[in-house]
Amino acid sequence: xxxxxxxxxxxxxxxxxxxxxxxxxxxxxxxxxxxxxxxxxxxxxxxxxxxxxxxxxxxxxxxxxxxxxxxxxxxxxxxxxxxxxxxxxxxxxxxxxxxxxxxxxxxxxxxxxxxxxxxxxxxxxxxxxxxxxxxxxxxxxxxxxxxxxxxxxxxxxxxxxxxxxxxxxxxxxxxxxxxxxxxxxxxxxxxxxxxxxxxxxxxxxxxxxxxxxxxxxxxxxxxxxxxxxxxxxxxxxxxxxxxxxxxxxxxxxxxxxxxxxxxxxxxxxxxxxxxxxxxxxxxxxxxxxxxxxxxxxxxxxxxxxxxxxxxxxxxxxxxxxxxxxxxxxxxxxxxxxxxxxxxxxxxxxxxxxxxxxxxxxxxxx
Amino acid sequence: xxxxxxxxxxxxxxxxxxxxxxxxxxxxxxxxxxxxxxxxxxxxxxxxxxxxxxxxxxxxxxxxxxxxxxxxxxxxxxxxxxxxxxxxxxxxxxxxxxxxxxxxxxxxxxxxxxxxxxxxxxxxxxxxxxxxxxxxxxxxxxxxxxxxxxxxxxxxxxxxxxxxxxxxxxxxxxxxxxxxxxxxxxxxxxxxxxxxxxxxxxxxxxxxxxxxxxxxxxxxxxxxxxxxxxxxxxxxxxxxxxxxxxxxxxxxxxxxxxxxxxxxxxxxxxxxxxxxxxxxxxxxxxxxxxxxxxxxxxxxxxxxxxxxxxxx
Numbered sequence: 001x002x003x004x005x006x007x008x009x010x011x012x013x014x015x016x017x018x019x020x021x022x023x024x025x026x027x028x029x030x031x032x033x034x035x036x037x038x039x040x041x042x043x044x045x046x047x048x049x050x051x052x053x054x055x056x057x058x059x060x061x062x063x064x065x066x067x068x069x070x071x072x073x074x075x076x077x078x079x080x081x082x083x084x085x086x087x088x089x090x091x092x093x094x095x096x097x098x099x100x101x102x103x104x105x106x107x108x109x110x111x112x113x114x115x116x117x118x119x120x121x122x123x124x125x126x127x128x129x130x131x132x133x134x135x136x137x138x139x140x141x142x143x144x145x146x147x148x149x150x151x152x153x154x155x156x157x158x159x160x161x162x163x164x165x166x167x168x169x170x171x172x173x174x175x176x177x178x179x180x181x182x183x184x185x186x187x188x189x190x191x192x193x194x195x196x197x198x199x200x201x202x203x204x205x206x207x208x209x210x211x212x213x214x215x216x217x218x219x220x221x222x223x224x225x226x227x228x229x230x231x232x233x234x235x236x237x238x239x240x241x242x243x244x245x246x247x248x249x250x251x252x253x254x255x256x257x258x259x260x261x262x263x264x265x266x267x268x269x270x271x272x273x274x275x276x277x278x279x280x281x282x283x284x285x286x287x288x289x290x291x292x293x294x295x296x297x298x299x300x301x302x303x304x305x306x307x308x309x310x311x312x313x314x315x316x317x318x319x320x321x322x323x324x325x326x327x328x329x330x331x332x333x334x335x336x337x338x339x340x341x342x343x344x345x346x347x348x349x350x351x352x353x354x355x356x357x358x359x360x361x362x363x364x365x
Numbered sequence: 366x367x368x369x370x371x372x373x374x375x376x377x378x379x380x381x382x383x384x385x386x387x388x389x390x391x392x393x394x395x396x397x398x399x400x401x402x403x404x405x406x407x408x409x410x411x412x413x414x415x416x417x418x419x420x421x422x423x424x425x426x427x428x429x430x431x432x433x434x435x436x437x438x439x440x441x442x443x444x445x446x447x448x449x450x451x452x453x454x455x456x457x458x459x460x461x462x463x464x465x466x467x468x469x470x471x472x473x474x475x476x477x478x479x480x481x482x483x484x485x486x487x488x489x490x491x492x493x494x495x496x497x498x499x500x501x502x503x504x505x506x507x508x509x510x511x512x513x514x515x516x517x518x519x520x521x522x523x524x525x526x527x528x529x530x531x532x533x534x535x536x537x538x539x540x541x542x543x544x545x546x547x548x549x550x551x552x553x554x555x556x557x558x559x560x561x562x563x564x565x566x567x568x569x570x571x572x573x574x575x576x577x578x579x580x581x582x583x584x585x586x587x588x589x590x591x592x593x594x595x596x597x598x599x600x601x602x603x604x605x606x607x608x609x610x611x612x613x614x615x616x617x618x619x620x621x622x623x624x625x626x627x628x629x630x631x632x633x634x635x636x637x638x639x640x641x642x643x644x645x646x647x648x649x650x651x652x653x654x655x656x657x658x659x660x661x662x663x664x665x666x667x668x669x670x671x672x673x674x675x676x677x
Contacts (some may be wrong), residue, residue, distance in 0.1 A: 050576060052572050052576075072572070072576050073575055073579060077576065081569045081573060082569075085567065085569035085572070086573075087588060088570075088592060089592060098574075146573075
């Protein structure tokens with residue numbers, strides 16, 4: 001198992017730049033998520049790490065060795081494809097044994113190894129079946145078997161749960177995570193599903209338009225997004241944005257939204273102009289006595305919680321409230337924001353302003 | 366019984382069955398005609414109205430495979446009793462067998478040239494199709510169109526230049542020349558067909574093989590080829606049928622050494638002019654290899670004809 005380090009990695013396809021100068025480090029044994037919307041360069045990044053694409057520039061270190069220009073077959077890594085890519089002309093057992101055969105391992109040893117892996121994955125009974133008739137979950141297990149049978153330095157997975165039914169996904173994601181914990185293998189996992197990333201990952205890289213937006217542990221990224229894109233991409237519903245014009249001085253602890261002033265974490269770098277006030281829906285409370293006013297325009301019942309949409313002077317805002325609170329469309333009410341959870345953004349650049357609360361998180365990325 | 370969009374009703378099934386049967390009969394009549402003529406006597410073969418019921422004879426086949434000379438009764442007497450059954454058939458017509466005919470050689474030429482060019486076409490075609498399908502080839506679209514454009518004129522339009530070229534290169538009337546020619550004509554079709562098949566094979570399979578520690582060539586050989594087998598088989602049938610049946614170039618470019626069966630068969634002359642039963646016998650035997658090849662690969666052929674219609 002190995003540490004993987006990416007330095008200034010860049011990939012161009014003709015005039016299109018898929019990945020712009022990414023830099024991050026995946027520690028040994030980490031379950032690492034590459035998260036982003038489709039077309040953001042996450043899959044290209046993974047494919048470069050695997051050797052299926054050659055980088056235009058930059059370095060990839062696996063276990064301290066620079067492998068950027070090496071062919072995939074010499075990197076000693078395993079890859080799980082979205083559509084599994086099981087060899088259709090071979091049965092389950094042959095599929096799993098295929099990576100071992102390329103190393104010239106003796107037949108008896110291959111058989112024993114495949115048997116062990118099948119045991120781990122619970123697919124011993126289907127070893128002689130053709131892969132064509134297998135269910136999605138079994139295909140997934142065979143694909144995993146093919147990946148782990150060789151004890152590679154790292155596992156790369158490209159949306160491995162994307163092809164599965166929703167109900168089965170959850171089960172498989174638990175299985176995947178359990179397998180990872182048991183093998184303690186460095187795993188790089190590409191997904192566009194922010195929930196999956198937060199649930200499974202030890203660390204997340206959020207990418208957009210070929211740029212690494214933020215890099216860190218899930219909770220830091222959720223609580224202290226580095227950019228408006230991250231704030232919007234992660235969380236459902238996403239972070240609320242209230243746009244306003246104004247000036248914030250360094251060291252300020254209050255901002256002015258219309259006539260109402262709000263406490264915020266101490267700002268470390270002041271700015272002026274178009275600004276955005278960011279607050280997660282669960283940190284919005286309805287409080288009739290509060291000065292900042294809103295009118296309820298919609299409510300959405302979600303079982304234990306409900307999402308209430310309100311119209312304010314600075315735009316629409318969503319609040320996650322307990323279902324037991326009674327809220328009706330048309331209600332006029334006051335809004336209270338938890339001051340410790342507020343992030344301010346420069347609306348022009350989309351970057352979060354450094355404050356006492358997020359300084360540590362932003363310094364990492 | 367409830368109405369179903371996908372399950373045909375009994376009436377529809379009957380109608381389709383009758384239609385297919387009628388079509389089969391129409392296409393089979395010439396075939397049956399040629400097979401039957403091969404077993405007719407020369408008189409029956411040109412009888413009008415045609416005889417449907419006749420006494421079968423192997424005379425046509427004997428005449429096809431042998432050269433015979435007319436003999437006077439004295440000579441027949443002197444030659445003694447016939448040694449074999451085919452001798453006997455020849456004697457009945459007042460002839461003696463003077464040796465084997467050249468049909469066997471011509472047939473063998475057809476086999477060598479037909480299968481040789483098909484094999485070469487498959488090797489080159491698969492390699493080219495794979496490259497066009499997988500790699501960033503400069504001017505790819507132009508090259509592909511250029512390859513296709515070689516198919517746009519009837520090949521015989523370039524017969525004269527090819528004839529001159531072959532004469533200067535010493536390829537006239539050689540197996541190699543004919544194999545190269547048929548390969549050149551068929552290659553455009555095979556590149557395009559095979560490219561379609563290879564495009565349908567997801568890249569991930571090869572990538573999986575690359576990751577699993579195989580080289581690019583091994584990935585091609587062990588993963589892509591087995592899956593392209595269907596496409597290769599159906600393309601091979603198309604190529605073989607063309608090369609096997611080709612007549613015009615064969616007439617023009619071959620006369621002795623490398624002559625294939627198609628120009629030879631119609632020129633089989635019997636003792637009394639055209640020997641139709643022998644011609645029919647030659648045609649019947651000529652049909653067999655392609656028929657066997659097609660039947661063996663028929664599963665693939667069906668898929669080849671409908672390819673692209675159904676996405677996996």
